[in-house]
Amino acid sequence: MxxxxxxxxxxxxxxxxxxxxxxxxxxxxxxxxxxxxxxxxxxxxxxxxxxxxxxxxxxxxxxxxxxxxxxxxxxxxxxxxxxxxxxxxxxxxxxxxxxxxxxxxxxxxxxxxxxxxxxxxxxxxxxxxxxxxxxxxxxxxxxxxxxxxxxxxxxxxxxxxxxxxxxxxxxxxxxxxxxxxxxxxxxxxxxxxxxxxxxxxxxxxxxxxxxxxxxxxxxxxxxxxxxxxxxxxxxxxxxxxxxxxxxxxxxxxxxxxxxxxxxxxxxxxxxxxxxxxxxxxxxxxVFYDFLYKNVKINYDSKEIITNFAAQYKEELIDGKLQLNAYIVEIGELKGKFGHYQYNAHKMHYEDNSGNCPKLDQKANFTLGKVIRFENGIKL
Missing domain, CATH: 3.40.630.10 (Zn peptidases)
Structure with a gap:
């Protein structure tokens, strides 16, 4: 059938x-x-x-x-x-x-x-x-x-x-x-x-x-x-x-x-x-909505390579359901997967709040100065 x-x-x-x-x-x-x-x-x-x-x-x-x-x-x-x-x-x-x-x-x-x-x-x-x-x-x-x-x-x-x-x-x-x-x-x-x-x-x-x-x-x-x-x-x-x-x-x-x-x-x-x-x-x-690997960030005055993940929050705004991506985890993330994964190949992370991913921050950022991500997704 x-x-x-x-x-x-x-x-x-x-x-x-x-x-x-x-x-x-x-x-x-x-x-x-x-x-x-x-x-x-x-x-x-x-x-x-x-x-x-x-x-x-x-x-x-x-x-x-x-x-x-x-x-x-x-x-x-x-x-x-x-x-x-x-x-x-x-x-x-x-x-x-x-x-x-x-x-x-x-x-x-x-x-x-x-x-x-x-x-x-x-x-x-x-x-x-x-x-x-x-x-x-x-x-x-x-x-x-x-x-x-x-x-x-x-x-x-x-x-x-x-x-x-x-x-x-x-x-x-x-x-x-x-x-x-x-x-x-x-x-x-x-x-x-x-x-x-x-x-x-x-x-x-x-x-x-x-x-x-x-x-x-x-x-x-x-x-x-x-x-x-x-x-x-x-x-x-x-x-x-x-x-x-x-x-x-x-x-x-x-x-x-x-x-x-x-x-x-x-x-x-x-x-x-x-x-x-x-x-x-x-x-x-084992899953995040978004997983970004091999990202170069400035951490404690040093440049390091790390991974970070973002997750959608389902938010009802003015009666309309929106999926908004927020950063939820930073680190090795061993054994984790992303429904959307991106390998940055050591490109540098930049955003409008310190150029380092922070927990609960909207997933809006740039890699390598030219690749822009809005709400978690590559534009």
Whole structure:
């Protein structure tokens, strides 16, 4: 099956980029039988909709962190598929009952923050349930009684697939249910679905699938739902080369959603070989957005050759999301990679504030007096 072509056909073109808000998705709800189940801290509606009549129930939610929107885009692409006359869509709603909360944190989405309006990380509120959004998510879980959960997130550009020099475009996790990170039947089911998704995704992003850290934290929603006896899979949408809008990653998540559901039905998930899961490369913090090597600088009245790195900050300015590059690290940077790398070949660094890179300084500088960089990029 040509999943890329399938995505092109069912992509929700009205959703683009990183700053996806309730205002962007509300018009799309007109196509679906969506219900308002409650409100956020600031009174924004939180929507739920359920489709399908299959025996296996799967609960999916996205944007519990407001600035993590890639999976929300992919969810609506997926919904267009299952709302169509496509045979695959018909098969999925025949085999599954699917419940969606496509934007758990609409206040954070508007402000482009990880936290909700009370500055609380909803993914650390699974025991206390102190926030209205957390309470609604748990209420749907308790009432829907899913057989599987898909917990949909984004991860930062800093993550690579091991030390391969490739970005972790998608990371998965079968969350732990205890401190020892033991594998019981519940966790094993999630593992085997991930193994199946990884096999499919290797066709599109070879070497760029990783495993997220499985340290146990019962305050995290995935760990808590696994502890409650429901196989839960964490999806982390990451970086693909030159894809800062996460439009290619969106396609990969779309493929993963379909593949994950198909694997629930097709894989012998109870008796599967969990070794295949643990062989998947681990997430590793090895990337910067920009890495500049062999740069000559004046340091402590001496000329030295060094490296430095810059990282984008996602800043909402006048309601518009901007990616602004700031210097974040200076030194050897051994074992580190840049999504954009530049070898200065010992050219001299100059800027407007002392001719030496400084932490938290905008990445605007010149190399060799003639090569100009603005916002990290060579002009």
């Amino acid at each position: 040509d999943y890329i072509e399938l995505h092109k056909q069912y992509k929700q073109n009205s959703l683009f980029g990183r700053h996806i808000t309730l205002q962007d998705i509300e018009p799309i709800f007109m196509k679906f039988s969506a219900n308002i189940i409650g409100n956020s801290v600031l009174g924004k509606p939180i929507y739920q909709f359920t489709v399908g009549n299959g025996a296996t129930k799967v609960f999916m939610w996205s944007q519990m962190h407001g600035n993590e929107s890639t999976t929300t885009k992919a969810l609506f692409d997926f919904l267009n598929l299952i709302d169509s006359n496509e045979e695959l869509g018909k098969r999925l709603i025949k085999d599954f009952t699917l419940c969606f909360l496509p934007m758990v944190n609409p206040d954070g989405a508007e402000l482009y923050t990880r936290e909700n309006a009370n500055k609380f990380d909803l993914n650390r509120d699974s025991i206390d349930l102190s926030q209205p959004e957390s309470q609604l998510l748990r209420k749907v879980f308790d009432e829907f009684k899913p057989d599987f959960c898909f917990n949909l997130h984004d991860q930062r550009t800093i993550f690579g697939a091991g030390s391969s020099g490739l970005p972790a475009t998608v990371s998965f996790l079968a969350p732990s249910y205890n401190e020892q990170r033991d594998v019981n039947a519940v966790r094993a089911k999630a593992m085997q679905v991930i193994v199946g998704m990884n096999k499919e995704l290797q066709k599109y992003i070879p070497g760029q699938v990783a495993l997220f850290d499985d340290s146990f934290n019962p305050n995290c929603i995935g760990d808590q739902f696994t502890l409650q006896g429901v196989p839960t899979i964490l999806f982390e949408a990451g970086h693909y080369t030159n894809d800062y809008y996460r439009e290619y990653t969106r396609k990969i998540i779309f493929i993963a959603l379909i593949s994950g559901l198909l694997n629930i039905n097709e894989i012998d998930i109870v008796d599967g070989n969990n070794a295949d899961y643990f062989e998947i490369t681990k997430n590793n913090i």
